[in-house]
Amino acid sequence: MKPNPPKYALNFLRWFCREDYLEELEGDLIEVLEMQWETSPKKARRNFGFQVIRHFHPEFIKPITAENKLINSAMYLNHFKIAWRHIFSKKLYSFINITGLGVGMACCLLILLYVKYELSYDQYHEDLDKIYRVTHAYKSLEEKGKPTAPEAFQVWGCAPVGPAMLKDFPEVKSFFRFTSPNNMLFEYEDKRFQEDNLVFADSNAFEMFSWKLLAGNPETVLDEPNTVVLTEKIAHKYFGSEDPIGKVIKVDLGEDAVFKVTGVMENVPANSHFAFEGLVSMSTFRRFRSEIFDWWGYVDFYTYFTLNENANIASVENKIPEFVEKYTGNWENSGYDIAFEPMSDAYLHSVAGRQPGETGSLQNLYIFSSIAIFILLIACINFINLSTSRSLERAKEVGIRKVVGAHRQILMGQFLSEFILLSFFAAVLALLLVVLFSPILQDLTGKPISYQNLLEWETFPSLFAGVVIIGILAGGYPAILLVNFQPAKVLKGAFKSTGGGVALRKGLVIFQFSLSIALMVGTAVVFSQLQYLRNHDLGFDQEQMVIVDFGWDGKVQEQIESIKNTILDHPNVFSIAASRAVPGNFLPNAGTNIEGPDGEMVSFGPTIYEIDQDFISNYKIEMAAGRAFSRDFPNDTSQSLILNESAAKMWGYNNPEDMIGKRFEQWGKSGIVIGVVKNFNYQSLHKKVEPLSLRYEPYSMRKFSIRIKSDNIPATISDLEKTWGELVPHRPFLYSFLDETFDKQYKADMRFGQLFSVFSGIAILIACLGLFGLTAYTTSQRTKEIGVRKVLGASVSSIVTLLSAGFIKLFFVALLISIPLSWYVMNRWLEGFAYRVGVGYELFIISGAIALLIALFTISWQSLKAAFANPVNSLRSE
């Protein structure tokens, strides 16, 4: 084989080496190569490469002078200069392009921040991928043994499942349980508050999860009964700057009950599906009710578990049927099932009910990400439309450049770099906007999202890449169009219409309009749905209802009737009732046997609602049949039950009257059904009214509902507070208004509505900006024509029609496209509500009309200006 030097080395040498030295150096290097070739060709080639590198020495490198540049920067400087001048000479168009793109990018970044935040939930746990949780399903007899639907599961379940899994499954390493929040009255020195958000938790909390314990021993803090770990926030409330460790808090769990503070933990991070504010040791709970730790039917626990190294969740899942059969196979009237869910899915992916904290909506993330992309697309389309329609302005420049010898690639590079430069300006604007508007995003989403979340090293390269990509996306087509100009045609002077891109431009305008109208329809649907929720007849009266929470206080329950009477004495109080929960609160379910139409006892698990005899009249709930609880029937506390229409239907009674007098058994009570109430929405309107049973249970009361007169509410409240202080001195007066708390269930929907309308508004605004630029340009092209028409007697209206007709046609095409699209998407969204507004044609007419008005306004701005202009000005210069 002939000695041949490695190609790459030779090319490198030729690239950097002075031409006058090249031949000599190459020759000498090849001669050395040839000499070494005989011993070892491989080594010779390696040595050749090495020697070439050794020659990369100032003595041999091409001098950095004008002709000999390694990079031809003069040309690029010129490109930059031309781009700069061009941007500043056409201020209006540059403004439209830069603001459009900038606002679009800012929206994208803001939405990206939001999405990133939603995805960050629970990511701070080091062992996140190893933690799973148990979801439980409590099933009726019919469903027993059949596969359970994913939606039928709930996170809230029983206590013994954790220990049983640890015992039966060798794969399970450890389990952790905590309860739903308990209400406790805490007292330390002169400070007394009701704590609503403390949970009982197993002692290995700090082993399994990555919460930082600021004080205390993570291994032993929750071992002893009556010990508590407080979050910083709660600890600060009671102890200020004192050291909380070892302090004793009085608590209303029986005589002389106290909790010892054994630890202080950081506040649970906001991006967490947990929401508690303190942990009380599980052994405390065990001391009150040790029996429930063996009850598979008692529901009050969330169970999490970790697997051993190498263990596979699927192998554990296979053993579920056997496990369920072993422990609950003997249940006579109902069934039980469990499933596992990785903790990383808890926030966004879980469909299980009864979550321990808030959950996010994956659907909303998709919706917002699409809006972000739409906004950016609309801005890019503005850019494409404006640049292509104005390409004529650059035709001469392209012609000259081509004549003096510019290649296509160089021209392409020139225009692309100009567009990328514009996109850089836009990015700077976008960053400014993000910093300015991130507090508003915080308000809109209610989440602590800061622009500082963008300050990560990955951000900048990806932002840079994004800018370049957007520049190419928006500038690619216009650049191709410009580069394709033929110098001979352009420079002859007869070159007028570009012809190219008109169809594309029309298509893009239609696309923009379609998106804008669809977003407008979306906004209208979201708002009419929210309006609908607010005005929906709930089946009870929620106005002027003050709720007072006394947290199952035994002393209050004992003298409940006298307290009610004292409060009722106030002239501004219409009525008062007590109950365990009020509409909008959580309610438990209970297995209930009721005699069916054929005389057999039938078992279902309706929701139960514990109320007193005044509740139904106080809430103005109507009876469908029978009677409400009454003082005239002392047996009502033990032998009576009221159901709602939906429960009556479940037991097979189409006529509620037929259900009166039927036998029932529920939670240790038995007797007859005395009444059926009309359905009322005791839960949010996301859900249908589920079967409900109402029991009269004097010792399960937690809340008073006081209906007051609408005038002078603050005075009434302060009177009530005073009365309360005399009646129940040991309890703070915790009040709220029912309509406000009930509406809180729609907070997430309101937020969604606001975010949606803000971003849709921005999208429409950007689309209008583009339309404005486009009409401004086409109108300016036709000033002479308009002048001539006016001289010949055309009226203002005919000129405006002439200029607008084309756009209006496009608008109607867009309307036709967007109607089915938005109808489909918004119906999907509405499926999340059990009670929903219909998407009728009037919505489309209204949003279409609004969009048309906005478009017309944008267009007429320019066309009116042109139509009113004096033809002298446009015609005299020729």
Next chain:
Amino acid sequence: MKSVSLGEFEELVLLIVAAQHDQSYGVSILEGLEEQLERKVSISAVHVALKRMDEKGFVKSRFGGITKDRGGRRKKFYVITALGKSMLDQQYALRTRIYQQIPKISFT
């Protein structure tokens, strides 16, 4: 004005150029050096020295004819100039002068 100093390695290269008179080019100098010094020398070092001495005017160069060797690349031959020769003379004289000042005793 460029400095007219002569580095140690440059001096060696210049000596070889002078010794090989009119037949010296990169590879021949490399071989001469390796033979005399009995160690490996890098061709790039030789080239750097030659270019520097060319700039200082100690050597001058010309291209040889095209041959089939070296992939058809011409050789570049170097010859020492008068300035180069006088530089070598000076160096030689300087070394001899100092050498003769060494006392004639035996060193341990």
